[in-house]
Amino acid sequence: MKRSIFSLMTVILCLLSISYSYAQKAADEAGFTSLFNGTNLEGWVGNKTSYLAQDGMIVIDPKGTGGGNLYTEKEYGDFILKFEFQLTPGGNNGLGIHAPLEGDAAYVGKEIQILDNTAEKYAELHEYQYHGSVYGVIPAKRGYLKPVGEWNEEEVIVQHPKIKVILNGTTILEGDYLEASKNGTLDGKDHPGLQRHMGHIGFLGHGDVVRFKNIRIKELK
The missing domain is CATH 1.20.5 (Single alpha-helices involved in coiled-coils or other helix-helix interfaces)
Structure with a gap:
């Protein structure tokens, strides 16, 4: 009993x-809203040839081209963005934020790196080029990506000019991109997009197959 x-x-x-x-x-x-309906690219603009809606994922399959960019139709200011991504060996992509629809988002907006840090071909990159970094401006911690082929969870919190990137539950980047660049950027280039506090969110192709799913956003007041 x-x-x-x-x-x-x-x-x-x-x-x-x-x-x-x-x-x-x-x-x-x-408070989160899905940015991807799982079946088509409604609500997105840009390269809808290399980017495909497939099996509940957004898949970039550039087939030998750079792949181009895919942006949200809507512009966002401060937000929390959550998504999952799957890298292929040597995979390279980027998350554009506060970006206009024209120009290189890494400079006219801001680019958060999406990269297979373990690939041998990337062994000599600068610290600000590895996964999770604000490209050219703030480097991210390494060592928190799951093995290539597994799904990673990422959260990006933007409250201009502050940004935080959480990868698989660990904060790999936290900083103020205006403060970090006040004496010049790490890559020594002009990044006028650091001043922007509004713009499109996008995936930035670099010629590799990368998959995304469960993309949702919460706008912050």
Whole structure:
């Protein structure tokens, strides 16, 4: 009898734990809006030839070209962006923020690197070119990507001019891009887009296959 009561209590505790987990997840997602409907690229503009809606993912398959860029139709200011991505060996892409639709988003907007840090061909990159970095401006910590082929979860929090990048639960970048560049950028180039506080969000192709899913955003007041 005691064993039966103990077993029942164990089951109840497990159910309560699962219920709490779902409730917490729902609370964490409150206020978020999906940027991708899972079936087509409605709400996006740019290269819809290299970027495809496929099996609930946005897949860039450049087929020997650079791949170009795919941007949200809407412009965003301060926000929390969550998404998952899957790299292929040597994969290279970028997350454009506060970007106009024309020009190199790394300079006329801001680019957060999406990169296979483990690829041998990238061994000699500058620190500000690795995954999660604000390209040319603020370097990110390395060592938190999952093995190539596995899905990574990323969260980007932007409150101009502050930015935070969380990769698989670890903060790999946190800083103020205007403060970081006040005496010049790390790459020594002009980045007028650092002044922008509004613009499109985009995926920036660099010739490699990369997959994205569960893309959602919460705008901050």
